[in-house]
Amino acid sequence: MANSTFEVNAGTDLSFSIPWPDGAGGNADLSGYTLSIIDLHPSLTGLVTATSADLSTGVVVVRVEWADATPVKTLLHFRVQVTLGADDTSTNRLKVYYT
Numbered sequence: 001m002a003n004s005t006f007e008v009n010a011g012t013d014l015s016f017s018i019p020w021p022d023g024a025g026g027n028a029d030l031s032g033y034t035l036s037i038i039d040l041h042p043s044l045t046g047l048v049t050a051t052s053a054d055l056s057t058g059v060v061v062v063r064v065e066w067a068d069a070t071p072v073k074t075l076l077h078f079r080v081q082v083t084l085g086a087d088d089t090s091t092n093r094l095k096v097y098y099t
Contacts, residue, residue, distance in 0.1 A: 005095040006064075010072045014064040014096060018080060027058025033082040035060060038090060041076040043069070050080045064096055072098040 008014050022028040035050040047065045060080060070076070075097055081090040 004092050005075070005097060007097045007099060008064075008066075010070075010098045011066055012098075013066050016062055018060045018062060018091065020058040020060055020082065022058065030055040030058055030060075030082055033084045036081045036083065037078050038081045039077065039079045039093060041078060043071055043074070044076050044078055044096070048078050062094075066098075070098060074098075 006014055006016070020028045020030055030052065033055060035052065037048045037050055040048065044064065047067055047070070049063050051061050051063075052059060053061075060082075062080060075095045077093045077095045079090045079093055081088055
């Protein structure tokens, strides 16, 4: 991802898609992989999800929900990980900044 920091208005949920690269210029077939959130800032616990309507398309949808206790003007971070057996791959650290 070119931009790994998302500036969001306080009180707003954030959703975005990640086309998971296959190394050949397309999207990876993630069939059979498990999606998870790792390296999670404690303030985002339970608020970040990663899903895919069809893992074979290689598109992962990430959602960060706003909660009243979420701090503002603080960089909150997480990474999305895909796992198949012992093979783990993750995004760079993604950051959310509520204003």
